[in-house]
Amino acid sequence: MKKRIPAVFLLLVILAGGLVLRVSRYGYAFQDRGAIMAPSTAEHWTGTDELGRDRTVRVAAALFIGLMGAAAAAAITTAIAACFGLLAAFSPSSVAALLMFLSDGFLSLPWLFLLMMARSLLPLTASPLETAVTTFLVLAALGWPACAHAIYRGARSLRSAEWMIQGRACGLKSRQLIRLHIVPHLRPLLLPQFLVCVPAFLVAEANLGALGLGVGEPMPSWGAMLLELDNSALLARSHWVYLPIALLALLLLILESFAEVETHA
Amino acid sequence: MAIAMRVGRSLLLMLFAAAGTILLVRFAPGFFSDSREMDARYAQAARAEMEAESDQQQSANQIATQEVKSWLNGGFGQSRQYNVPVAELIGARVRVSALLLAQGILRGWLLAVCAALPISGLRRGGFLWSLPFTLLLAIPASAMATACILANAGGPVLVLSLLIAAREFKFLRSLLEGAWRSPHLLQGRARGLAPMVLVRAHIVPNIAPQLCALATLSIVTALGALVPIEVIFTVPGVGQLAWSAVMNRDLPVLVAVSLLMASVVGFAGMLSARDVTLEEA
Numbered sequence: 122m123k124k125r126i127p128a129v130f131l132l133l134v135i136l137a138g139g140l141v142l143r144v145s146r147y148g149y150a151f152q153d154r155g156a157i158m159a160p161s162t163a164e165h166w167t168g169t170d171e172l173g174r175d176r177t178v179r180v181a182a183a184l185f186i187g188l189m190g191a192a193a194a195a196a197i198t199t200a201i202a203a204c205f206g207l208l209a210a211f212s213p214s215s216v217a218a219l220l221m222f223l224s225d226g227f228l229s230l231p232w233l234f235l236l237m238m239a240r241s242l243l244p245l246t247a248s249p250l251e252t253a254v255t256t257f258l259v260l261a262a263l264g265w266p267a268c269a270h271a272i273y274r275g276a277r278s279l280r281s282a283e284w285m286i287q288g289r290a291c292g293l294k295s296r297q298l299i300r301l302h303i304v305p306h307l308r309p310l311l312l313p314q315f316l317v318c319v320p321a322f323l324v325a326e327a328n329l330g331a332l333g334l335g336v337g338e339p340m341p342s343w344g345a346m347l348l349e350l351d352n353s354a355l356l357a358r359s360h361w362v363y364l365p366i367a368l369l370a371l372l373l374l375i376l377e378s379f380a381e382v383e384t385h386a
Numbered sequence: 387m388a389i390a391m392r393v394g395r396s397l398l399l400m401l402f403a404a405a406g407t408i409l410l411v412r413f414a415p416g417f418f419s420d421s422r423e424m425d426a427r428y429a430q431a432a433r434a435e436m437e438a439e440s441d442q443q444q445s446a447n448q449i450a451t452q453e454v455k456s457w458l459n460g461g462f463g464q465s466r467q468y469n470v471p472v473a474e475l476i477g478a479r480v481r482v483s484a485l486l487l488a489q490g491i492l493r494g495w496l497l498a499v500c501a502a503l504p505i506s507g508l509r510r511g512g513f514l515w516s517l518p519f520t521l522l523l524a525i526p527a528s529a530m531a532t533a534c535i536l537a538n539a540g541g542p543v544l545v546l547s548l549l550i551a552a553r554e555f556k557f558l559r560s561l562l563e564g565a566w567r568s569p570h571l572l573q574g575r576a577r578g579l580a581p582m583v584l585v586r587a588h589i590v591p592n593i594a595p596q597l598c599a600l601a602t603l604s605i606v607t608a609l610g611a612l613v614p615i616e617v618i619f620t621v622p623g624v625g626q627l628a629w630s631a632v633m634n635r636d637l638p639v640l641v642a643v644s645l646l647m648a649s650v651v652g653f654a655g656m657l658s659a660r661d662v663t664l665e666e667a
Contacts, residue, residue, distance in 0.1 A: 222395075226402045237613060237632050324526045328614050331528030332629060343526075350532045366529050373524035 141181035195318035197261035206272030252337035316380035396652030403648030463638035483623035494550025506562035522552035
């Protein structure tokens with residue numbers, strides 16, 4: 122039951138976003154030059170930004186881009202962490218210590234700072250899609266150490282399990298042991314790691330975007346939406362400018378509750 | 387021996403950060419881009435000079451050698467953007483950032499401890515009392531800073547404190563909940579020992595190693611939050627310098643700032659009791 126509440130809320134948010142994109146006449150990049158910084162109207166339900174782009178559509182598109190990007194990055198990061206953790210767990214102790222030192226080094230460095238640096242080193246002419254893909258790939262590449270530690274510890278405990286010893290005694294190869302025994306046993310550990318990464322990546326993207334280093338315009342993103350709050354003329358005209366920040370907080374709350382419930386399940 | 391191990395580990399971490407930064411910078415797709423090339427104020431001759439200058443730094447080895455030479459000279463090289471020694475640039479900003487970090491972390495911890503201690507002891511209603519912290523966790527640092535500016539209330543220290551408090555509250559609460567449930571604490575409570583005595587004599591000594599590791603993590607969290615906070619509140623600190631270096635591809639400043647960050651984290655890790663790893667905290 123506890124699991125279902127955040128899942129239902131998440132589904133509702135996604136459905137609402139999908140419905141907006143389906144029924145709206147405008148694309149996220151379409152600029153209505155006759156309705157620049159418009160307040161809420163029948164045509165633009167939550168008004169427009171300083172370029173005349175429909176805010177409802179942009180928020181809905183940002184929701185999908187953010188969720189898909191963060192979910193893909195979380196899947197990649199969990200996969201990297203699983204490989205790294207398993208490699209360390211099944212290596213000799215000196216190799217494992219070295220691998221865990223590397224991971225600890227990554228874990229100790231300020232994440233956003235690394236992200237900012239990696240993201241800034243893209244070519245100046247990168248397209249919006251390239252910036253979006255790179256932003257989430259960089260997130261995936263830098264987010265694995267925390268998960269790798271958890272997986273390493275999980276795999277270490279499995280390594281000495283009795284059924285593993287029996288498997289080895291029966292002549293199963295390491296690859297078979299990992300595929301048939303370790304991965305299914307690690308699944309309850311991998312899912313929470315994935316769910317924890319999704320909101321963390323959304324927050325990181327929002328922070329990067331607010332610094333002008335996230336997904337490139339005109340593609341909508343939470344970070345770019347937060348930049349709207351710097352426009353005092355927009356703020357004076359409509360309270361709908363606060364919609365992205367309110368929706369982002371709601372989404373993060375849902376995702377964090379989801380991860381919390383799954384972690385304690 | 388343990389101290390030597392910690393010092394060695396911190397030095398290795400710094401070396402790792404420096405090598406990582408140099409490799410990242412060298413093999414980044416935008417390594418050959420220089421934002422000054424798009425600045426119309428530079429004359430053709432100046433552009434040619436800049437091109438020749440960047441041509442000299444083609445391999446990671448050359449960059450590393452140059453960096454080491456400049457560290458040995460104590461200057462950390464010359465900033466591309468400001469054309470002054472990097473050490474001079476960073477030196478002026480370190481104090482501002484250090485003060486902000488110290489105030490933010492101290493106040494954040496104070497808030498987290500004051501809230502987590504009574505809430506962890508509750509049998510019911512803990513979820514509701516923790517809700518403000520859960521909400522704070524769901525707000526990105528940049529959004530919180532922008533909200534403060536719009537509301538004309540609070541400043542960088544408040545935002546940093548709230549961020550640290552929200553994050554540490556979660557860990558502190560689960561640590562304290564575990565501690566309250568331990569058998570010797572139950573016996574102490576049954577014998578009528580005052581809560582403050584229990585906290586001072588039993589809980590704090592038991593969770594001290596985890597608290598130290600958490601404190602190290604707080605520094606890492608605060609350093610990460612420093613950039614958006616300093617940029618949005620226009621605080622002239624290291625975070626703002628890092629952002630400006632990133633925007634202008636000022637590589638010597640980037641390498642120096644990443645080394646500084648790694649040194650701070652390495653030093654904090656060295657001071658904290660590392661019997662407990664960061665992950666275990």
